Amino acid sequence: MKQIIWSVIGLSLLVSCKKSTESTTKIKEAYDKGTTQMYVESSVYPVVDDINEVFKSYYTNADIKLKMLSQNEILNAVYKDSNRLAVLPKTFSAEELAVFKGKVVPKITPIAKDAVLFITQKNTNDTLINYNDVIEIFKGTKTSDKIFVFHDANSAIVSNIMKDAKVDNISKNVYYTKTVEEIVSYINKNKNAIGVVGINWMLQPDDKIKENIKELRSMWVYNDSLKQYFAPSQSTIADNTYPLIRTINIIDVQGKTGLGTGFASFAASDKGQRIVLKSGLMPITLPKREINIVE
Incomplete structure (x- = not known):
């Protein structure tokens, strides 16, 4: 009888572990969790990699996989909808943005110069x-x-x-x-x-x-x-x-509040802009500096 009980308990634990594993591997994407891929233009990869590492340290359920590519490769992927998240040292013209008309409104976030x-x-x-x-x-x-x-x-x-x-x-x-x-x-x-x-x-x-x-x-x-x-x-x-001088922009055509939204918000925030400043580039917004006066 005890052997049967322990067998049932063991089976229950296995099922529980399996469900737990499945729940962690199938995290629904949101601004602070999930998995997605982001293409990064090769000449600005180091600073984006820095921001991503700190972003993931804050949001441990978020996994943005960076892929370094040329600008033409990234634009082709974005226009053909084979990738929806990218970082480019590029300002988009009205004609270039018109490609997305009727599909999705791109979210473009400047993060550095x-x-x-x-x-x-x-x-x-x-x-x-x-x-x-x-x-x-x-x-x-x-x-x-x-x-x-x-x-x-x-x-x-x-x-x-x-x-x-x-x-x-x-x-x-x-x-x-x-x-x-x-x-x-x-x-x-x-x-x-x-x-x-x-x-x-x-x-x-x-x-x-x-x-x-x-x-x-x-x-x-x-x-x-x-x-x-x-x-x-x-x-x-x-x-x-x-x-x-060039402006580095995040372009997000996910059409939803996903990791792209979270990453762009983080990169443009005080924390993200401090990383940009430390890298030697110029942040879009200078981070706040608090001065404590001790009497």
């Missing part, structure tokens, strides 16, 4: 660069012995230069790599190489590039309106004196 850098070897004589000259080189109207190195031919940086140059391709004077690590390596081996990257990778280098970037430096970029060269920094991003 970053800069596009031109980086070279420390021992080169070139420290200054004019973006207009870069455009002319890619148009083919100006010759140069410089090789411009990009991470991915479909990146946001390449897309913007092509748009500014009004060309369909920029094959001359260009070398594409698959990773930022390869950009750093290529510049260290080639004196005429100029890397074009998002500032986020230089401020938050991973272990693969941390040592090698010590041999590189950022070039000063000419500001046409101020007739002066400026170095990229948090302060020159803040006062808009550095000429190549």
Whole structure:
């Protein structure tokens, strides 16, 4: 009899454990729980990864899986509805937003401002660069012995230069790599190489590039309106004196209050903006600073 009772109890426990496991694996998605995937443009991945890690530490039932892709890959996925949550260093035009008409109203949340850098070897004589000259080189109207190195031919940086140059391709004077690590390596081996990257990778280098970037430096970029060269920094991003600044936006086309809503709210909150500030980028809203006066 006791054996039967213990068998029944054991079976009940197994069923209970199974139900418990099923309930935890089938959490209904909300702003603070569930599982979803978010595509992140490669040049701004480090800061988004930082925000996501802190977000998950606050909301332990939330699991946002980040996938680093190029801007073109992300836009294709979002427009085709194969992915509904993304982070891009891009401002959407009215024409681009019109694609969603009749489907869902996109929620676009700006979370930070970053800069596009031109980086070279420390021992080169070139420290200054004019973006207009870069455009002319890619148009083919100006010759140069410089090789411009990009991470991915479909990146946001390449897309913007092509748009500014009004060309369909920029094959001359260009070398594409698959990773930022390869950009750093290529510049260290080639004196005429100029890397074009998002500032986020230089401020938050991973272990693969941390040592090698010590041999590189950022070039000063000419500001046409101020007739002066400026170095990229948090302060020159803040006062808009550095000429190549981008806004990093979260685009959410989930059409519901899901993890995208929660993540965007967190990233734009005081906690999220502190992470942005600490990363070296410029937050959209400066975090509050409390001062305690002790008499």
